[in-house]
Amino acid sequence: MSTQAPAPTRREQILAEAARLFAERGFHGVGVDEIGAAVGISGPGLYRHFAGKDAMLAELLVGISGRLLAGGKRRVGEAAENSAGPAAVLGSLIDGHIEFALDDRPLITLHDRELGQLRESDRKLVRQLQRQYVELWVDVVRELRPDATEAQVRASVHAVFGLLNSTPHLGHSSILPGRDDTAALLRRLAHGALEAL
Numbered sequence: 001m002s003t004q005a006p007a008p009t010r011r012e013q014i015l016a017e018a019a020r021l022f023a024e025r026g027f028h029g030v031g032v033d034e035i036g037a038a039v040g041i042s043g044p045g046l047y048r049h050f051a052g053k054d055a056m057l058a059e060l061l062v063g064i065s066g067r068l069l070a071g072g073k074r075r076v077g078e079a080a081e082n083s084a085g086p087a088a089v090l091g092s093l094i095d096g097h098i099e100f101a102l103d104d105r106p107l108i109t110l111h112d113r114e115l116g117q118l119r120e121s122d123r124k125l126v127r128q129l130q131r132q133y134v135e136l137w138v139d140v141v142r143e144l145r146p147d148a149t150e151a152q153v154r155a156s157v158h159a160v161f162g163l164l165n166s167t168p169h170l171g172h173s174s175i176l177p178g179r180d181d182t183a184a185l186l187r188r189l190a191h192g193a194l195e196a197l
Contacts, residue, residue: 011049013039018056023106027114058122064107065129071096072136086143094190098183101167109168145197156197160190
């Protein structure tokens with residue numbers, strides 16, 4: 001018996017289309033009516049779900065930062081329960097970030113271009129969540145590379161994020177190798193970068 005993922009809610013559909021459109025045309029280049037049309041409801045109908053475009057952008061960027069952190073904590077916790085060593089924990093963190101980098105390419109573009117559009121409080125929350133996510137990685141890499149300085153470890157972790165988050169620049173999905181091959185390539189590159197530390 002196969003279990004299918006539940007169908008996305010209307011709210012999730014709106015957010016997915018908003019992310020795609022904002023990434024393609026910029027936050028200011030997309031109107032509420034266009035987002036509504038993309039999900040088959042009137043622009044004003046969106047206001048039953050969100051206060052406006054600003055709220056959508058905040059939920060997208062705060063949401064993905066929160067999901068990355070929660071996923072990272074879950075992976076570290078599972079590794080601890082299974083008495084996995086730091087190499088296995090790092091491998092799991094890399095795999096989780098690769099899933100994000102391949103599945104949420106519009107959100108990477110959106111973060112790069114539109115983070116400054118958030119209200120200050122939302123921007124601070126995104127940065128706080130991101131710092132906590134970085135710390136998960138730094139702790140694991142420091143275990144693996146105790147001879148490296150903290151500055152070297154932090155620089156390496158950020159460099160790996162840059163490498164993995166480059167997926168929006170790899171071209172259209174149709175010209176990339178298959179998803180599994182792309183994931184395997186990113187995995188090798190990430191591990192190689194950290195082994196060079």
